[in-house]
Amino acid sequence: MKVERRIISVVVQNEHSVLARITGLFAARGYNIETLTVAPIPDSDMSRLTIETRGNVRVIEQIIKQLHKLIPTFKVIEHEEMIEKEMVMMKFPINESLSNIQALCEAYNGGIANVSSQHIITMVADEPKRVRHFIEAAQRFHPVEIVRGGVVAMERE
Amino acid sequence: MEMTGAQMVIEAMKLEGVDTVFGYPGGAIMNVYDELYKQSDFRHILTRHEQAAVHAAEGYARATGKVGVAFVTSGPGFTNAVTGLATAYMDSIPLVVISGQVPITLIGTDAFQEIDATGISRSCTKHNYLVRSAKELPRILKEAFYLASSGRPGPVHIDIPKDVTAELAKFDYPTHVDLPTYRPTTKGNVRQIKKAAEAICSAKRPVFYLGGGIIHSGSADLVREFVNATQIPAVETLMARGTLRHDDPMLLGMVGMHGTYQANMAMSEADLMIALGPRFDDRVTGKLSEFAKHAKIIHVDIDPSSIGKLVDVDYPIVGDLKEVLEVMIPKVKEHVDPDRYQPWRDILKRYNEIHPLKYEDSEKVIKPQWVIERVGELLGEDAVISTDVGQHQMWTAQFYPFSFPRQFVTSGGLGTMGFGFPAAMGVKRARPDKVSVNFTGDGSILMNIQELVTAVESRLPVINIILNNHYLGMVRQWQTFFYEKRYAETDLSFQPDFVRLAEACGGVGYRVETKDEFDEALKDAVEKGVVAMIDVIVDRNENVLPMVPSGGTLYNMMLEFKD
Ligand SMILES: Cc1ncc(C[n+]2csc(CCOP(=O)(O)OP(=O)(O)O)c2C)c(N)n1
Ligand SMILES: [Mg+2]
Numbered sequence: 058m059k060v061e062r063r064i065i066s067v068v069v070q071n072e073h074s075v076l077a078r079i080t081g082l083f084a085a086r087g088y089n090i091e092t093l094t095v096a097p098i099p100d101s102d103m104s105r106l107t108i109e110t111r112g113n114v115r116v117i118e119q120i121i122k123q124l125h126k127l128i129p130t131f132k133v134i135e136h137e138e139m140i141e142k143e144m145v146m147m148k149f150p151i152n153e154s155l156s157n158i159q160a161l162c163e164a165y166n167g168g169i170a171n172v173s174s175q176h177i178i179t180m181v182a183d184e185p186k187r188v189r190h191f192i193e194a195a196q197r198f199h200p201v202e203i204v205r206g207g208v209v210a211m212e213r214e
Numbered sequence: 215m216e217m218t219g220a221q222m223v224i225e226a227m228k229l230e231g232v233d234t235v236f237g238y239p240g241g242a243i244m245n246v247y248d249e250l251y252k253q254s255d256f257r258h259i260l261t262r263h264e265q266a267a268v269h270a271a272e273g274y275a276r277a278t279g280k281v282g283v284a285f286v287t288s289g290p291g292f293t294n295a296v297t298g299l300a301t302a303y304m305d306s307i308p309l310v311v312i313s314g315q316v317p318i319t320l321i322g323t324d325a326f327q328e329i330d331a332t333g334i335s336r337s338c339t340k341h342n343y344l345v346r347s348a349k350e351l352p353r354i355l356k357e358a359f360y361l362a363s364s365g366r367p368g369p370v371h372i373d374i375p376k377d378v379t380a381e382l383a384k385f386d387y388p389t390h391v392d393l394p395t396y397r398p399t400t401k402g403n404v405r406q407i408k409k410a411a412e413a414i415c416s417a418k419r420p421v422f423y424l425g426g427g428i429i430h431s432g433s434a435d436l437v438r439e440f441v442n443a444t445q446i447p448a449v450e451t452l453m454a455r456g457t458l459r460h461d462d463p464m465l466l467g468m469v470g471m472h473g474t475y476q477a478n479m480a481m482s483e484a485d486l487m488i489a490l491g492p493r494f495d496d497r498v499t500g501k502l503s504e505f506a507k508h509a510k511i512i513h514v515d516i517d518p519s520s521i522g523k524l525v526d527v528d529y530p531i532v533g534d535l536k537e538v539l540e541v542m543i544p545k546v547k548e549h550v551d552p553d554r555y556q557p558w559r560d561i562l563k564r565y566n567e568i569h570p571l572k573y574e575d576s577e578k579v580i581k582p583q584w585v586i587e588r589v590g591e592l593l594g595e596d597a598v599i600s601t602d603v604g605q606h607q608m609w610t611a612q613f614y615p616f617s618f619p620r621q622f623v624t625s626g627g628l629g630t631m632g633f634g635f636p637a638a639m640g641v642k643r644a645r646p647d648k649v650s651v652n653f654t655g656d657g658s659i660l661m662n663i664q665e666l667v668t669a670v671e672s673r674l675p676v677i678n679i680i681l682n683n684h685y686l687g688m689v690r691q692w693q694t695f696f697y698e699k700r701y702a703e704t705d706l707s708f709q710p711d712f713v714r715l716a717e718a719c720g721g722v723g724y725r726v727e728t729k730d731e732f733d734e735a736l737k738d739a740v741e742k743g744v745v746a747m748i749d750v751i752v753d754r755n756e757n758v759l760p761m762v763p764s765g766g767t768l769y770n771m772m773l774e775f776k777d
Contacts (some may be wrong), residue, residue, distance in 0.1 A: 069395075070395055073332075073343075073346070074332060074333075074336070074344070077333070077336065078336060081336055081337060085337050115522070115523075118522060119519065119523060122518050122519035123519050125518065125519070126517070126518075126519050128340070128341045128361065128393070128395060128396050129395055131395045
């Protein structure tokens with residue numbers, strides 16, 4: 058069976074150790090977590106998790122059913138038609154060309170987040186594939202640190 | 215009304231109709247025990263080990279379908295209880311287990327007898343709670359009983375810090391539970407049920423694959439009606455024993471690793487499998503790629519994650535089995551022609567004639583299978599049968615004439631040695647009208663032998679029948695078959711004197727080496743109503759057959775073993 062990448066969003070009740078329940082489920086059953094993003098949903102007692110995972114059809118189906126089965130799970134969204142974004146921050150030495158870095162960031166919907174006496178920090182938020190390309194392209198400015206956020210996604214409609 | 219957390223626990227037991235709590239006290243749960251001391255609404259049974267407390271609660275739950283309850287203290291009290299939780303979890307048994315915890319102010323400090331109990335129980339419970347304040351305790355207690363017994367049942371664990379048991383709060387016990395995140399589907403999809411009914415009526419070689427869900431959902435009567443109306447042959451899993459009467463002509467016997475030849479052949483050659491509440495365990499299916507290769511599959515289960523987990527299903531139906539069957543049976547009855555399956559029934563009958571379930575009896579040495587059949591003859595429907603784990607368990611499942619659901623209490627999914635005796639105590643407490651028999655092994659019985667004291671003290675007359683082969687027999691059998699008889703650490707020739715052991719605890723012991731002695735011992739134990747230990751010396755080289763070797767195919771059974 059073909060292994061595919063899937064983005065799953067889970068809406069859960071904010072309660073003691075709910076995140077542990079979810080990561081524990083993935084660990085116990087041998088499922089993959091590539092990225093995981095969590096934050097409370099404003100004005101509610103729920104949180105939303107976005108999980109990027111890999112598996113064959115049967116595994117993905119089980120992941121979804123097992124997530125549903127957790128008592129605090131309110132909703133599991135299997136994304137088909139979605140907008141996905143990922144964020145990355147990168148730190149460059151100050152002696153690299155500020156304007157070239159800025160131009161590159163702008164090509165990827167980003168910009169300069171901070172400039173100190175030692176470092177330039179950039180921030181880019183884009184589709185995961187484009188974020189990858191950005192990181193590749195930015196290599197020539199000798200980044201000293203890269204921090205990627207997980208994927209977040211929203212249904213198109 | 216205001217009360218302490220400890221009082222709330224006791225009050226909730228009353229409101230939930232709990233008549234028995236099994237448990238063991240300790241520092242962190244003393245406030246609860248102090249309140250327990252002051253009441254007389256329910257009985258507390260002091261086991262001599264927390265594992266036994268949980269197994270006893272399981273035995274109680276398995277024999278009745280009601281929620282079993284156990285109390286334990288923090289730290290080692292809780293960790294001792296974990297095997298019980300895991301055993302119940304694997305077999306979907308409704309339990310509420312309450313543990314004490316160090317005070318909230320000490321949590322996270324590696325305090326005396328502190329352990330991350332909910333962290334440990336998370337993977338072996340349906341749900342668990344760490345209670346943060348007495349205020350939330352009424353809701354949590356109510357939810358726990360509801361979660362344990364609804365949907366796919368299972369154990370729920372509540373960890374209560376000591377300061378919460380002393381804290382005062384308002385006690386307003388909810389009358390019902392409304393969890394927006396938990397709404398089990400109970401009604402099956404009617405279109406899917408209709409399609410399944412059509413498939414049944416047009417199949418040539420259908421077979422019922424009956425699983426533990428039937429027992430949990432209380433739908434054995436409906437299943438009996440279904441089988442009778444269609445005259446479709448049926449196999450039972452270990453957990454479904456007792457669904458059909460042992461003498462039902464449609465019953466092909468148990469399926470799987472130690473199932474009958476006809477049951478496993480029926481699964482292999484069927485063109486339609488009607489799976490009612492089983493979970494396609496590997497001990498049933500054998501090698502998955504060869505499992506039911508020719509069959510379309512109807513699978514009814516209340517747990518969606520159970521459907522399609524291991525095999526592809528053609529007619530998935532999520533719902534409570536009882537509600538689904540109430541819709542499905544009339545639809546099938548309308549069109550079904552039982553004669554249609556006659557050629558198929560004839561084939562299966564032939565299979566059974568060629569390779570029936572059998573053993574060779576002897577007059578020189580007692581065969582373990584004989585003991586089980588004999589108890590079946592002498593006690594039959596008057597007994598509820600528990601087992602430990604090993605060869606004796608499989609022989610019991612094969613040879614005992616089960617007549618009603620919940621007559622068989624065994625650890626299926628986890629296969630926990632030491633389960634049988636405490637479970638049989640729980641059974642006796644729940645069904646005082648029945649003789650509570652525990653078929654056990656010389657290995658297993660020692661894993662909770664201390665419960666002799668509990669059983670005698672609490673007047674729970676369990677009859678333990680040790681099928682004593684002086685081996686960890688099931689492991690020895692695998693060593694015989696697959697490890698060229700290298701009997702690594704399975705020889706139990708060195709044994710306690712089980713008769714004196716029983717007597718030392720106030721029970722009655724019998725040592726049995728002949729059939730007559732066995733009859734006398736059993737009759738005596740039943741008549742006297744004592745906690746009994748019948749140590750039956752059986753043929754130590756007997757093997758459980760037939761057998762599908764692990765990972766083998768159902769249609770390729772080992773029928774005999776020749777040295
Ligand atoms: C707690 C536990 N430890 C180990 C095992 C592995 N095991 C399965 S059957 C068995 C032998 C049981 O021996 P006995 O109780 O004498 O039963 P017999 O097979 O001889 O009938 C063992 C060790 C187990 N199932 N449970
Ligand atoms: Mg043995």
